[in-house]
Amino acid sequence: MDQILSDKKMLIAEDEPAMLSALTDKFKREGCVVVGAKDGEAALDLANKEKPDIILLDIIMPKMNGMDVLAAIRAGSSWGKNVPIVILTNVSPNEKIMGEVVKDEPSYYLIKSDWKLYEIVEKVQNCFRKPAV
Amino acid sequence: MLDGLAYGQVIYDERGEAIDYIYLQVNKNFEKLTGLKDVIGKKVTEVVTDIGTSNPDWIPAHGRVATTGKPERFEEYIAPLSKWFFISLYSTQKGFFISVFQNITERKQMEKNMEDFKLALDNISDNVIITDPEGVVVYVNKAVEKATGYKPDEVIGKKSGALWKTPMPLAYYQNMWNVIKAQKKVFVGEIQNRRKNGELYTAIISISPVLDAKSDVEFFVSIERDVTKEREVERAKNEFLSLASHQLRTPPSIIGWYTEMLQSGELGPINEKQADYLKEIYAANKRMIAIINSLLNISRIEMGTFAISPKEIDLKAIVDETAKELSSQFKRTIIMKADYDPSIKSFKADPNIIQIVIDNLLSNAFKYSPPENTTIEITARVENDFFFLSVKDNGIGIPAKDQARVFEKLFRADNAISANPDGTGLGLYMIKKVIVDGLGGKIWFASDENNGTTFSVSLPISSMNEKTGTTALSQTL
Numbered sequence: 001m002d003q004i005l006s007d008k009k010m011l012i013a014e015d016e017p018a019m020l021s022a023l024t025d026k027f028k029r030e031g032c033v034v035v036g037a038k039d040g041e042a043a044l045d046l047a048n049k050e051k052p053d054i055i056l057l058d059i060i061m062p063k064m065n066g067m068d069v070l071a072a073i074r075a076g077s078s079w080g081k082n083v084p085i086v087i088l089t090n091v092s093p094n095e096k097i098m099g100e101v102v103k104d105e106p107s108y109y110l111i112k113s114d115w116k117l118y119e120i121v122e123k124v125q126n127c128f129r130k131p132a133v
Numbered sequence: 134m135l136d137g138l139a140y141g142q143v144i145y146d147e148r149g150e151a152i153d154y155i156y157l158q159v160n161k162n163f164e165k166l167t168g169l170k171d172v173i174g175k176k177v178t179e180v181v182t183d184i185g186t187s188n189p190d191w192i193p194a195h196g197r198v199a200t201t202g203k204p205e206r207f208e209e210y211i212a213p214l215s216k217w218f219f220i221s222l223y224s225t226q227k228g229f230f231i232s233v234f235q236n237i238t239e240r241k242q243m244e245k246n247m248e249d250f251k252l253a254l255d256n257i258s259d260n261v262i263i264t265d266p267e268g269v270v271v272y273v274n275k276a277v278e279k280a281t282g283y284k285p286d287e288v289i290g291k292k293s294g295a296l297w298k299t300p301m302p303l304a305y306y307q308n309m310w311n312v313i314k315a316q317k318k319v320f321v322g323e324i325q326n327r328r329k330n331g332e333l334y335t336a337i338i339s340i341s342p343v344l345d346a347k348s349d350v351e352f353f354v355s356i357e358r359d360v361t362k363e364r365e366v367e368r369a370k371n372e373f374l375s376l377a378s379h380q381l382r383t384p385p386s387i388i389g390w391y392t393e394m395l396q397s398g399e400l401g402p403i404n405e406k407q408a409d410y411l412k413e414i415y416a417a418n419k420r421m422i423a424i425i426n427s428l429l430n431i432s433r434i435e436m437g438t439f440a441i442s443p444k445e446i447d448l449k450a451i452v453d454e455t456a457k458e459l460s461s462q463f464k465r466t467i468i469m470k471a472d473y474d475p476s477i478k479s480f481k482a483d484p485n486i487i488q489i490v491i492d493n494l495l496s497n498a499f500k501y502s503p504p505e506n507t508t509i510e511i512t513a514r515v516e517n518d519f520f521f522l523s524v525k526d527n528g529i530g531i532p533a534k535d536q537a538r539v540f541e542k543l544f545r546a547d548n549a550i551s552a553n554p555d556g557t558g559l560g561l562y563m564i565k566k567v568i569v570d571g572l573g574g575k576i577w578f579a580s581d582e583n584n585g586t587t588f589s590v591s592l593p594i595s596s597m598n599e600k601t602g603t604t605a606l607s608q609t610l
Contacts, residue, residue: 016383016387018387018391019383019386019387019390022387022390022391022394023390025394026390026394029399060379089379090378090379090382090383090386091375091378091379092375092378092429092605092607093605094371094375094605095440098605111382111607112382112383112386113382113385113386113389113422113425113426114422114608116389116390116393117390117393117394118393118397
């Protein structure tokens, strides 16, 4: 098993409990230290407090949606500008979202129902294989 | 002098009522304006025999003026002559009158035409606004008051910009004035204006310059159709689709991930039967996701709201990638023969759309091909501003009796269902909608039962122009 995710701190922002559990379990098995947030405000708080190495971000969430969280993290600090963020959502990209994607540069925009967990793991691993920009 | 002149003497009865008059003098214009010849010395009842019935107040009016000396001016339609006149009657000597008159038939006709025109305009529901070359309103139809809350007298004489309070960006109005005034062309666009109460409304507007004989702008005629409601409905539909897509995809995503984790053995070994059952669950779940994505695509295609972003595409890479995925999905290797004409390098296309078309045509070819000796041939070329693609298999083919229906929503031929029970029946319907309705292209096929099928697609190059839509289409494999 690839050890690249060993001990990496991951924040998962996901309001659907079953999905949060599945992702948490999977990435814990990959060696990550996982913290979860069930709404956008909690996600932003936790991100700024914990400064995780990687963030999995849902879009549709209570209190604050994922695209706003993304923008806030990117604008917040130099850590925020560079932290890899994977958007994991079931909302198809529209014009507005694509505009924000171009501006805030998540590492990936993935439709949950299109990807297997092991493929998402691979994409997260890729985030640590890439040279930091 | 352009007016007609007549000098006459009134004839009274015993009671002093005017019953006739004699023309004593008329000028040269009299005949020109009335069409009556040689009237001097004649009574009006001789010259216009029906005057008493057609215009019962005609003679009495002359009588009044001749008696009282008080002038009268009026418009009158003389039916026997089919003409309108404007008459001024004077008297300087009791019993005698002087009549100065103009033929106003033409003006009257124009006024009637205007009335008919206004009636027609008032009956249409679109807003019609006519302005002078500077944008000052000269006419509004009834619909304008209904739509904007402005009464005609609040609007006529004012500059249209001041009324709608110009909510669009400056560049919009600059462009509009350039088209209608500088280029003297018709401007069509979507615009937002403000009602009297401050509310914004959205309209499709067309402004036409009306030119005079010297080709200078005489008026601008603007016709507006209020589409606020339609835009609302569209926006609501789009939002609903986004919400529905999100809600519909959530449970199958959950099912997929948990099944995957069980299948992988990472929670402990599973026996063969368990693995089989999990496979069934996973496959059914994948089917559901494919159906949801197809339905979403179809909704977007039917609403015309999908986006097109043409880029340079590597068709060979797309086909090879898709074939690889299909090979692993169907667990067989298929011989792919490809013939890509170099001309396709120039074809820029939206990769999303091309992927969906290739996915569908290739997966059909795979699904319905024999388990051994399977060859699929792909050809692609650009010719005469069209992009041509064809996919040929040597599989089960489409029976003649079903060929007319393969593009129908949810239709599946019997032999297809036997070969592949999992199909959605939406693939061909969806790509036909994209290709034909969305891009103005064609899709057709040739097939013989048990002897394979060839599907062909043609796309006009111009169809792959940048089109901003609200959402990209979803993948369905």
